[in-house]
Amino acid sequence: MKYPLRPLVFWPTFLILLAAVIASYLDLQAFLAVSKTLNRMILDNFSWLFSASSFLLVVLTAIVYFSPLGRVRIGxxxxxxxxxxxxxxxxxLCTTLAVGVLFWTTAEPLYHLYGPPSSLKxxxxxxxxxxxxxxxxxLHxxxxxxxxxxxxxxxxxxxxxNLRSNFSIGAMLQPLIGAERVKRYAGLIDTLAMFALVAGMASSLGTGALTLSGGLSQYIGGETTPLRLALIIAVIVxxxxxxxxxxxxKGIVKLSTFNTWIMLALGLFVLVSGPTLYMLSLGVESIGLYLQTFFSRSLFTGAASGDNxxxxxxxxxxxxWFAWAPVSALFLGKIGRGYTVREFIHTNMLYPALFTxxxxxxxxxxxxxxDAQGSGALNRVLNEQGVEHVLYQMFQQxxxxGLMIAFLLFIAFISFVTAADSSTDVIGNLCSRGVTADSDLDGSPxxxxxWGVIIGSVSWVMVAFVGIDGVKMLSNLGGLPGMLIVLLASSALIIWLKNPALLAQPTAMQEPSTPPPAALSTPAHPALEPTP
Incomplete structure (x- = not known):
């Protein structure tokens, strides 16, 4: 094999996922109760840290952008x-939040419209x-x-x-703890982060299959059966x-390019054929409110009022976002070679944020x-039929x-695929030895x-027979370790802000291109979500 397997990354992730699926199948209610309790404990005890950390990352990005570090060229x-x-x-754009943005931007505002925080009166x-x-x-x-x-x-x-490290999540901690310690713990760090991504991909793929099935039923009728879900998941995978x-x-770039153009076409259609003046006016007004309340809302935990x-x-x-960030960082970082830090911030933050x-x-x-014109009509669809039907119902107006809903189904399919292919690419690289800055960066096909087959199988079993909430909860549990990894990694930027010259001192931390024979034999794989 061109890129031999890293068994200590592949097998723990696969076995933990398999154990979770079996446990949820044997007693789903108990499994959900445990995972929800763990999620609630994390959110209750670390809300302040999630809020502070996310806000500080925005501030750190602004500092880096205007600092001399902004002129450093990647590579x-x-x-x-x-x-x-x-x-x-x-x-x-297409490998981060595009899938979530496609569906949640119609349904989520209805939740906030009819259920704002009680403490804000x-x-x-x-x-x-x-x-x-x-x-x-x-804000979100x-x-x-x-x-x-x-x-x-x-x-x-x-x-x-710049420092010629290996392809590993742990490599991000090298400036803080040193190359030797990173080599010692990289496998464990990669396994923890990859499990959150794999569970998230399985959750997203199952949710996507349900959404596509709901759209198809408007044309071909019938119920959402395990067979229909299996066929949809198989085509996506x-x-x-x-x-x-x-x-x-060959694959990811072409598909992302196509996906961007068709999303632009869809957005232009809604802008022109919908209530154009209202959308633009409300949007501008709300951006003003967002900027006015950015600091208070970013750090709002509800502690003073007991508001949850x-x-x-x-x-x-x-x-x-923190659960997905460490693994997504490997793909986004991999494709940034040859550009300056400032250009990296443009392309990975400012331009996508403006598009969104x-x-x-x-x-x-x-x-x-x-929703207002129909006296709460879309909100009734949300409560009675579910999130996935709101977007289709809006297009009915x-x-x-009929034509546009068919086009929407096609865009949904392409969006799920483009979000999944980059994650699968990273998963393959993480499980492979010998992926370096000087290699072709494509990993083991x-x-x-x-991994694609495993993720597809897990998502089908969960959505058809068990319930997708189990895998979704497992993915969310990665938020705390993901946040800790991102915070530790961000310390590298602080170190480099003080001394950008450190980036001109490469270290020898690459994995050997020819691993010992014992590491050459073993098989492996899962994959998919953006963002909520």
């Missing part, structure tokens, strides 16, 4: 970019609640989540390309595994408008709804196929 002054700036942006369904709902969407989906992804991605890019296995340039709204929404989101803000103005504004 050195002579490094050649892997991708053009436009393709780089499209890949970064906002009447549900009021004009104040409408402004609150929109401003909350900007723009600068802060992208900062959570950006910081570890930037650290990994500089460690991997085959597509994203083929994309990931074909490599960065932040734990249910904002802090929960930070936990999800415009998307929120269009889709959240449209959802709130049609627009021209050519076989491992990507194996």
């Amino acid at each position: 050195g002054e002579d490094a050649q970019p892997l991708l053009s700036k436009w393709r780089w942006f499209m890949v970064a 906002i009447a549900p369904g009021s004009p104040e609640a409408t402004s609150f709902a929109m401003s909350t969407m900007f 989906w723009t600068l802060t989540p992208y900062a959570i992804y950006l910081v570890p991605s930037l650290v990994f890019a500089l460690v991997f390309y 085959i597509t994203f595994v083929a994309s990931a296995a074909s490599g960065l340039q 709204w932040p734990q249910s929404w904002t802090v929960f989101y930070w936990s999800v 803000a415009l998307w929120i103005c269009i889709f959240s504004g449209c959802s709130l408008y049609f 627009l021209p050519a709804s 076989l491992l990507k196929v194996v």
Whole structure:
């Protein structure tokens, strides 16, 4: 095999996931009770840390951007970019929050409209609640989540390309604890972070299959059966595994480019055919409220009033982003070679946040408008039929709804695939030895196929026979360790801010390209979600 297996990363992740599936199958209620209790303990005891950490990452990003570190080139002054700036942006956009943004921007504002925090004394369904709902969407989906992804991605890019480290999540801690300690604990760190990603991918794939099945039922009728779910999951898995296995340039870039263009077309259609003036006006007004309350809302934990709204929404989101950030950082960092730190911040935070803000103005504004016109019609769909039906119901109010819902189904499919292929690419690399800054960076195609099959199988079993909540809860449990990894990794930026010259001193920390024979034999694999 070109890139032999790292058994201490592959097998623990696979066996823990298998044990979780078996436990949830034997006694789902007990399994959910335990996982929900653990989630609640984490959110109750560490809400302050999630809020403070996410806010500090935004501040740290701003400091780095305007510092001399911003001029450092990833890979050195002579490094050649892997991708053009436009393709780089499209890949970064489609592999982070695009899937979540597609669906949640229509449903989530309805939750905030009719269930604002009790401590803020906002009447549900009021004009104040409408402004609150929109401003909350900007808080949850723009600068802060992208900062959570950006910081570890930037650290990994500089460690991997400038310090010539190995392809590992643990490598991000090298500037803080040294190369030798990183080599000793890298396998454990990679396993913890990868498990959160694999569980999240299985959860997202199952949720995506349910969403696509709900859309298909509007055309072909019938119930969502295990067979229908199996067929949908199989098509998604085959597509994203083929994309990931074909490599960065052939598969992932082309699919992300296509996905970006069709999302732009969809957004333009809704902007032109929907309540354009209302969407833009409410969006601009709500951006003002978001900026005005950014500091207080970012650090809002509800402790003084006993309000648990932040734990249910904002802090929960930070936990999800932190769970995904360490592994996503490997892919985002890998594709940043040849550009400066400042350009990296543009492409991985500022431009995607602007795109998402415009998307929120269009889709959240449209959802709130049609809900008000129908006296709470979309909210009734949300409560009676579920999140996945709100977007389709909103499109029923627009021209050519039959054609556009079919187009929406296609976009949903492509969006799930583009989010999954980059994660599968990273999973394959993490489980492989010998992936270095000087290699082709594509890892083992076989491992990507194996993980794709495992993730597809797990998501089908959970969604068809057990319930997807079990895997989703497991994914969320990765928030605390993910946050600790990101915070420790962010210390590297503080060290480099004081002495950027350290990035010109490469260390020899690569794994040997030819591992001992004992490490050559073993098989492996899972994969999928963005963001909420």
